[in-house]
Amino acid sequence: MKFYSTNNPQHQVSLSEAVIKGLAPDQGLYMPERIPVLSKEFIGKLHEKSFKEIGYEVISAIFSEDLTEDQIHSLVDHTLTFDAPIVEVEKDVYSLELFHGPTLAFKDFGARFCSKLMSLLLADSDKQVRVLVATSGDTGSAVANGFLGVEGVEVIILFPKGKVSELQEKQFTTLGQNITALEVDGVFDDCQRMVKEAFLDPDLNENLLLTSANSINIARWIPQALYYFYAFSRMPKNGKKVVFSVPSGNFGNIAAGILAQRMGLPIDHFVAATNVNKVVPDYLRGAEFKAMASIQTISNSMDVGNPSNFPRLLALFGGDENQLKEYVKGYFYSDQETVAVMQEVFDSGYTLDPHGAVGYKGLKDFIGENSGYQGVFLETAHPGKFRETVEKALDLKLTLPERLAAFMEGEKKVKPIQNDFEEFKTYLRLKY
Numbered sequence: 198m199k200f201y202s203t204n205n206p207q208h209q210v211s212l213s214e215a216v217i218k219g220l221a222p223d224q225g226l227y228m229p230e231r232i233p234v235l236s237k238e239f240i241g242k243l244h245e246k247s248f249k250e251i252g253y254e255v256i257s258a259i260f261s262e263d264l265t266e267d268q269i270h271s272l273v274d275h276t277l278t279f280d281a282p283i284v285e286v287e288k289d290v291y292s293l294e295l296f297h298g299p300t301l302a303f304k305d306f307g308a309r310f311c312s313k314l315m316s317l318l319l320a321d322s323d324k325q326v327r328v329l330v331a332t333s334g335d336t337g338s339a340v341a342n343g344f345l346g347v348e349g350v351e352v353i354i355l356f357p358k359g360k361v362s363e364l365q366e367k368q369f370t371t372l373g374q375n376i377t378a379l380e381v382d383g384v385f386d387d388c389q390r391m392v393k394e395a396f397l398d399p400d401l402n403e404n405l406l407l408t409s410a411n412s413i414n415i416a417r418w419i420p421q422a423l424y425y426f427y428a429f430s431r432m433p434k435n436g437k438k439v440v441f442s443v444p445s446g447n448f449g450n451i452a453a454g455i456l457a458q459r460m461g462l463p464i465d466h467f468v469a470a471t472n473v474n475k476v477v478p479d480y481l482r483g484a485e486f487k488a489m490a491s492i493q494t495i496s497n498s499m500d501v502g503n504p505s506n507f508p509r510l511l512a513l514f515g516g517d518e519n520q521l522k523e524y525v526k527g528y529f530y531s532d533q534e535t536v537a538v539m540q541e542v543f544d545s546g547y548t549l550d551p552h553g554a555v556g557y558k559g560l561k562d563f564i565g566e567n568s569g570y571q572g573v574f575l576e577t578a579h580p581g582k583f584r585e586t587v588e589k590a591l592d593l594k595l596t597l598p599e600r601l602a603a604f605m606e607g608e609k610k611v612k613p614i615q616n617d618f619e620e621f622k623t624y625l626r627l628k629y
C-alpha cells in the first residue's frame with residue numbers, strides 16, 4: 198500500500214516512510230491510496246469475534262502488503278492489551294469506555310500501535326530512532342507509556358515548566374528507561390517550536406534519525422478505527438440505526454470512525470461534538486472553514502482552533518463536501534452546558550469526564566432530533582484524569598484508580614533546559 202499526501206495525491210510514499218516522517222514534506226497528511234472494503238460476511242459475524250480477532254482482520258486489510266501475518270499479530274496484540282467495553286448509560290445511549298489503558302485515555306491505542314510499528318519497521322536496520330514530542334499533557338503521557346521499553350527507540354519529551362497538571366507530569370517524568378523528559382522554561386508553543394526546529398536542522402538530521410509520534414501520524418490514526426468495529430459489534434441488534442458521537446479536538450478520532458465506515462462498517466451517522474472551539478461544527482452548518490485562536494475550556498484536550506486532521510475528513514469522502522455534511526453533524530457546547538450534563542448524568546448513576554460529557558450531549562441532541570437511532574458516545578478519558586474539574590462539578594471527592602495512583606508515587610526525574618534551541622541541540626548532540 199502506498200500513502201499519498203492530502204496536499205498532493207501524486208506524492209506517494211511507502212508505509213515505512215509515511216510512519217517515520219509522520220507529516221509529508223508539503224505539510225499534507227498521509228492517507229492510504231485506497232480504502233479496502235471488508236466483506237459483508239465479516240461484518241455480519243463481527244459479534245462472534247474477539248477485539249483482537251477483529252483487529253487482525255482490519256489491520257491486515259490495510260497493511261498485509263507491507264507486513265507479515267506474524268508482524269500484524271504482534272502489532273495488534275501489543276496494542277489491544279486492555280478492553281474497550283460499551284456501557285449502557287440509558288436506553289439507546291452507550292458509553293464506549295476508551296480509558297482502560299495505561300494512561301487512562303484513548304490516545305493509548307494510537308501510541309501503543311505507533312511504537313510497535315516503528316520498532317517493527319526498524320527491526321532490520323541498525324538505526325536508533327529518536328522520537329521528539331512537545332506536549333501540553335496528554336500526548337506526552339500516552340507516547341511515553343506507549344514507547345516505554347521499546348527497543349531501538351529513544352523518546353525525548355519537551356514540556357513547559359509549571360504548565361502541566363501534576364498527574365499528567367508524573368505520567369511521563371517518572372518512567373526512566375528510554376524516556377527522557379526535558380522541562381522547558383517556557384510555554385507549550387516554545388516546546389513545539391524547538392521540536393520543529395530540530396526536524397529542520399541539517400546538522401542534527403545528518404547524524405540522528407529524528408521522528409515525531411505526532412497525532413497526525415498514520416500509525417496513531419489508523420488503529421483508532423478498531424474500537425469502532427468492536428463497539429458496533431457489541432451493540433444490540435434491534436433494527437435501530439447506529440450513530441457515533443465523538444468529542445473532538447484535532448478530529449483524528451472521528452476521522453478514524455469514518456475510516457471504519459468507509460471500510461464497510463454500517464454506521465449511519467456521526468456527531469462531531471466540540472466545546473466552544475467550534476470551527477468544524479460551524480463549517481458543517483454551512484460556514485466557511487476558518488481556523489481561529491483556541492479558547493480555553495474545561496474539556497481542555499479539545500481546545501483546538503485549527504483542527505489538524507480536517508483534511509482527512511474531506512479526503513475520506515473523496516473531497517465531496519456535501520457528502521461529508523450529510524454523514525457528519527456538528528454540535529458544540531459551553532462549559533456551563535458541559536457541567537450541567539455531568540451533574541445530570543451523575544444523578545442517574547454514571548460519571549462522565551468533561552470530554553465524554555460533550556460527546557454524550559451531542560448524542561442526546563442528535564437522537565432527540567432524529568428518530569430510529571441508538572448511539573454510542575466515546576468516553577475518551579477517565580474522569581480521574583480531570584479530577585479538579587470533575588470534583589468541582591459534582592461536589593465530591595474522586596478515588597483515583599490504582600494505575601493513576603501508582604504514577605503519583607513515582608519520583609519525578611527531569612532535565613531542566615532554557616527556552617533556547619541551541620541548548621536543546623547541544624543536549625541532543627552530547628547525549629547521542
Ligand SMILES: *Cc1c(COP(=O)(O)O)cnc(C)c1O
Pocket residue numbers: 302303304335444445446447448449450451498499552577578
Ligand atoms: C486528544 C483528546 C480528545 C480529542 O481527540 P481528537 O482526535 O484530537 O479529536 C478528546 N478527549 C480527550 C480526553 C483527549 O485526550
